[in-house]
Structure formats: structure tokens, C-alpha cells
Amino acid sequence: MILDDLVAATQTRIAAEKRQVPLQVLKSQAEALSAVPAIDFAQHLHTPGLHIIGELKQASPSKGQIVTDFPYTDIAREYTAAGIDAISVLTEPAYFKGNIGYLRTVRGVTNVPLLRKDFTIDPYMIYEAKVNGADIILLIVAILTDDQLQDYLQLAASLGLTALVEAHDAAEVCRALAAGAQIIGINNRNLKDFSVDFANSIRLRHLIPPTVAVIAESGIRQPADAAAIRAAQFNGILVGEALMRATDKAQLIQTFKEVAADDQSENLRVNDAG
Numbered sequence: 001m002i003l004d005d006l007v008a009a010t011q012t013r014i015a016a017e018k019r020q021v022p023l024q025v026l027k028s029q030a031e032a033l034s035a036v037p038a039i040d041f042a043q044h045l046h047t048p049g050l051h052i053i054g055e056l057k058q059a060s061p062s063k064g065q066i067v068t069d070f071p072y073t074d075i076a077r078e079y080t081a082a083g084i085d086a087i088s089v090l091t092e093p094a095y096f097k098g099n100i101g102y103l104r105t106v107r108g109v110t111n112v113p114l115l116r117k118d119f120t121i122d123p124y125m126i127y128e129a130k131v132n133g134a135d136i137i138l139l140i141v142a143i144l145t146d147d148q149l150q151d152y153l154q155l156a157a158s159l160g161l162t163a164l165v166e167a168h169d170a171a172e173v174c175r176a177l178a179a180g181a182q183i184i185g186i187n188n189r190n191l192k193d194f195s196v197d198f199a200n201s202i203r204l205r206h207l208i209p210p211t212v213a214v215i216a217e218s219g220i221r222q223p224a225d226a227a228a229i230r231a232a233q234f235n236g237i238l239v240g241e242a243l244m245r246a247t248d249k250a251q252l253i254q255t256f257k258e259v260a261a262d263d264q265s266e267n268l269r270v271n272d273a274g
């Protein structure tokens, strides 16, 4: 199963990194930064409208090479100018051609919150996210025990990081809630076989109380997709491939935002009538 391969590759990678920079060194670097006030992304997600997390992803195991040209700092600037709410930076090298250096570099060109998109399986990676400028880490329920979920959420909070806790089915959503997740991402893609079911997030939405922010992830391509997700009361969307392939990324972001704005004015009308 591909997810097992990803986890194994990540274990090997982190073991090598620990030999380069020992845990204690990284930990003290991260702790020195923990006083820096982090952006409360969960709170931001509860403000009105559909928030957009745009991804920087040049390749993936399901799609192979998505783009041949990957000017990621230019794209980060373009996302920022277009009013994106956060940028997701793939840092997994073996399957997504990501790099932790991309995160650090992007941090230098934008002030928007950055999500370190990786297969977090070790506290080391959380310190590393902090040291390289992330505001948000990804915790994938499918690859963590309940104890790990809780510990990693706590560690992230202690460093001033927010966690996006990713679930794919009802049981995983319940585990995310039980661990105390403040932001849950429901992935439309099954990481075990990479099949995408766009309706998956909408089907599971009702399991999450309004106090917890919820993001729909993967397979979101068109404004109509964003509209359907907004109508289902999501706080945000995570968009990778569609933005990477779009020649005019600002235009696509704008269109997604317009869809959300229409929905808001509809709500206002309903409220006025009531």
C-alpha cells in the first residue's frame, strides 16, 4: 500500500536528518522561536466566507509530474497578491518532489500562514516545521495513533503552531475530534489507493460541530465545486493541482472567492428576511 511506503520513506528520511541536525539542537532552535506570536489560523477560518489554501506541489504519486516549470517563489507571490488565506508547501521529497528548503524560501517572500505539507510521524518534523517558518502542520489521522495525535497537537500548540488534522472517513473524523483538533481537513482523496470522491467531504461534514473549523481537501477544480462546498458550510478549501495547472492562478482564486461571496450575500438575504 502506497501510504505504508510513504511512511517508511519518511522514517528513513527523518532518521538521516537527525544524524545531520540532532533533535536537541533543532528543539532548542524551535523553542527559541516559540515566543513569536503565531497567526491563529483556526480563528481566521471562522471569519465569514470560504477560505482558500493554495498548494505548491509540482508532483504527486497519483499524477506524476504535474508541472514541468515550478517557479515556487513567483507562485507564492502570486497567491499572496491574489489574497490567498494560506499556502500549503509540499516538503516530502521522494513522492511529491517537495523540499523543506521550499518552505523556508517561501517564508521569505510572503506573510500569509504557511502549512508544512508532509507525513508527520515524528516530533522532530514539528520542530523542523517551526524552524523553517511554518504556521501550520499537517497531522494525518490514518498514520498516527490516538496518543501520537494528542501529543503532536500539544507539541504544536506549545510552539505556537496550528494543526490541520486530516481525516478521510467517519471513524477518522471522530478520532480527530476526540484528540481535540481545532481544524479538520476532510480529504476527498483516499491516501490508500488515491481514488478521489468529491462528495466524500460533503457527506462527512455533519459530524463536525461548528466550533471546529473544517476544510475540504483534494479534487476541487472548478468554481462549481467551491460553491457546493461553501453551501455545505465548510470554512475553507485546499486546492493543489487545479491551481498548479492554471495559467492565471489569481483569476482562479478570484473566481473561488466570488462564489463564496455570492453565498454570503444569499445568507444575508435569508437573515434579513428572518
Ligand SMILES: O=P(O)(O)OC[C@@H](O)[C@@H](O)c1c[nH]c2ccccc12
Pocket: 055, 057, 117, 118, 119, 166, 187, 189, 217, 218, 219, 220, 238, 239, 240, 241, 242
Ligand atoms: O491537488 P488536489 O487534488 O487539489 O489536492 C490538494 C491536497 O488536498 C492534496 O495534495 C493532499 C491532501 N492531503 C495530503 C497529504 C499528503 C500529501 C498531499 C495531500
